[in-house]
Amino acid sequence: MTPAPMTTPQLFPPLPRRAALRAGINASLPLMMAVIPFGVVCGASAASIGLSFGQAWALSWLVFAGSSQIVAMQLMASGAPAWVIVLTGWIVNLRFMMYSATLAPHFRARSRPGRWFAAYLLTDQAFAVTLARIIEGREARETAWFYLGLAFSIWLFWQIASVAGILLGSFIPATWSMDFVVALTFIALLVPLLNDRLMRSAALVGGIVALAPQLPFKLNLMTAALAGAAIALLMEKIWMRPSSG
Amino acid sequence: MDATLVWLIIVALAAATFGTRLSFIGLLAHVELPQLLQRALAFVPPAILAAIITPQVFPVVQDLPTLDWPRLVAALIAFAVAFRTRSTVATVSVGMLVLWGLQAVPGVTGLSYS
Numbered sequence: 001m002t003p004a005p006m007t008t009p010q011l012f013p014p015l016p017r018r019a020a021l022r023a024g025i026n027a028s029l030p031l032m033m034a035v036i037p038f039g040v041v042c043g044a045s046a047a048s049i050g051l052s053f054g055q056a057w058a059l060s061w062l063v064f065a066g067s068s069q070i071v072a073m074q075l076m077a078s079g080a081p082a083w084v085i086v087l088t089g090w091i092v093n094l095r096f097m098m099y100s101a102t103l104a105p106h107f108r109a110r111s112r113p114g115r116w117f118a119a120y121l122l123t124d125q126a127f128a129v130t131l132a133r134i135i136e137g138r139e140a141r142e143t144a145w146f147y148l149g150l151a152f153s154i155w156l157f158w159q160i161a162s163v164a165g166i167l168l169g170s171f172i173p174a175t176w177s178m179d180f181v182v183a184l185t186f187i188a189l190l191v192p193l194l195n196d197r198l199m200r201s202a203a204l205v206g207g208i209v210a211l212a213p214q215l216p217f218k219l220n221l222m223t224a225a226l227a228g229a230a231i232a233l234l235m236e237k238i239w240m241r242p243s244s245g
Numbered sequence: 246m247d248a249t250l251v252w253l254i255i256v257a258l259a260a261a262t263f264g265t266r267l268s269f270i271g272l273l274a275h276v277e278l279p280q281l282l283q284r285a286l287a288f289v290p291p292a293i294l295a296a297i298i299t300p301q302v303f304p305v306v307q308d309l310p311t312l313d314w315p316r317l318v319a320a321l322i323a324f325a326v327a328f329r330t331r332s333t334v335a336t337v338s339v340g341m342l343v344l345w346g347l348q349a350v351p352g353v354t355g356l357s358y359s
Contacts, residue, residue: 034333041337055251062259067290071297072258082250086257092293096265098286101278104269112271119267177344180316183301184323184340190294191327191336199291206292207299211310221296228292229285236284 014139015146024149027133031125032157034188039158041185042066043165044172048179049077053166060162064120064155067189068092070182071221080218088222099127103147106140118144121151123158202232315347 015023039060046056046069059069068089075085099122107115130147138146172178194200206228210220269278302320303310323340330336 037333037337051251052248055248055255058252059255059258062255063262065262067293067297068258068262071293072254074297076246076251076254082254082257085254086261089258090261090265091289093262093265095286095290096262097268098278098283100266100269100271101283104273107270108275115271116267119270120263122266122270177341177348180301180319180344181337181341183298183316183320184337185333186294186298187320187323187340188327188331188333188336190291190298191324192331193291193294198288202288203291203295207295210296210299211303211305213308214305220300221293224296225289225293228295229288232288232292233281233285 014142017145020142020145021149024146024151025153027129027146028125028150028153028157031129031154035125035154035157036161038066038185038189039161040165040168041181042069043162043167044169044178045070045073045165045182047166047169048172049073056166056169057163060159060166063089064158065089065093065096065123066158067186070186074182075218075221078218084217084219084222088219088225091222091225095124096122099124102131103127106134106143106147109140110144114144118147118151121148121155123151123154126151126154198232198236201235202228204228205231315344318347319344 043056043060046059047053051059051073059072063069063072071092072085072089075088080088100119103118103122107118110118126147129150130143133146134143190203194203206224209224209227212220212223214220215223269276298320300310302313302316304313304316305311319340322343323336326332326339327336
C-alpha cells in the first residue's frame with residue numbers, strides 16, 4: 001500500500017464517497033458563471049473560423065482546454081504552420097503540469113483508469129477549488145472523490161456550453177465585432193492572476209512582446225509567453241536572493 | 246486549411262494537452278516537479294493571456310500596432326469592471342456594450358474587420 005502522502009491534522013471527519021462527490025458537485029455550481037460563458041466563447045471561436053461541427057466538437061472533447069483552443073483557432077485563422085499551432089497550444093497548457101504535480105499525492109492510491117480519468121478532467125477551476133480543500137486538511141481519499149464530482153460537473157457544463165457556442169458562432173455577423181469577446185473573456189481570466197508584482201510583470205512583458213513586429217511562422221504568441229515567464233523568473237531571482245535564507 | 250491537417254492538429258494538441266495533465270497524476274506519481282520549473286509555469290498564464298489581449302486592443306496592421314479608440318476604451322473599462330466584480334459575464338457585457346456604443350458614434354471610426 002502507498003503510505004498517506006501527508007500527515008495533516010484531521011480537522012474534519014472524512015466524508016463518505018457519495019457525500020464527497022456531492023460536495024464536489026455543489027462546489028462546482030458557483031463556477032458556472034465563469035465556465036459557461038467561456039465554453040460558449042470557445043465553441044464560437046472554432047465555428048467562426050470555419051471548422052466543421054465535428055471538428056469543433058472534437059476540439060472541446062479531446063483538447064478540453066479553452067485558452068489553448070482559442071489560441072489554436074487564432075493561429076489557424078492567421079495561417080500559422082501546424083507545428084506552431086500545436087507547440088503554442090501546448091505551452092499555454094504547460095500549467096497543467098504544475099497542477100498535476102500538486103494533486104498527484106492525493107491520487108496515488110487510486111487505480112490507473114481512475115488516475116487517467118482524473119487527469120483528463122483537470123482544469124484551472126477544478127484545480128483551484130480542490131487545492132483550497134487540500135489546504136483545509138482533508139483526507140486524500142475524500143479529496144479524490146470531491147475532485148471527481150467537481151471536475152466532472154465542470155466538464156459536463158463546459159461541453160454543453162461549447163455546443164451552444166459552436167451553433168451560435170456560425171450565425172453571428174462579423175459586424176458585431178464578436179472577436180472582441182475573446183479579448184474581454186481573457187481580461188476576466190487575467191485580472192484575478194495579477195495579485196503580485198511578478199505576475200503583473202509577466203503579463204506586461206507578454207502583452208508588449210505580442211505587439212512586436214511579426215516573427216516568422218507566427219511565433220509571436222509563443223515568444224511573448226516565454227519572454228513574460230522568463231523576465232518574471234529573473235526578477236524573482238534578483239529580488240528574492242537577499243531576503244531568502 | 247485542409248480538413249485532414251485540421252484533424253491532425255486537433256489530435257496532436259489533444260495528445261500534448263493530455264500529456265501535461267497526466268504527467269504527475271498518472272505517470273510520474275513519485276517525482277517532484279523542480280522548484281524552478283514550478284515557478285516558471287506559474288508565470289506562463291498571465292504572460293499568454295496578456296499576449297492574446299493586446300493585439301485585439303491594438304490591432305496589428307502591416308506589422309505595426311494601431312490605435313483603435315473604441316477597442317482601447319472598451320478594454321480599459323472592462324479591466325476596471327473585472328477588478329471590481331471578478332465576473333466574466335459583467336466584464337464581457339460591459340465591454341461589448343461600450344464597444345458597440347462607441348462604434349455607433351458618428352466620427353469615431355474603429356477599424357472594421359471582415
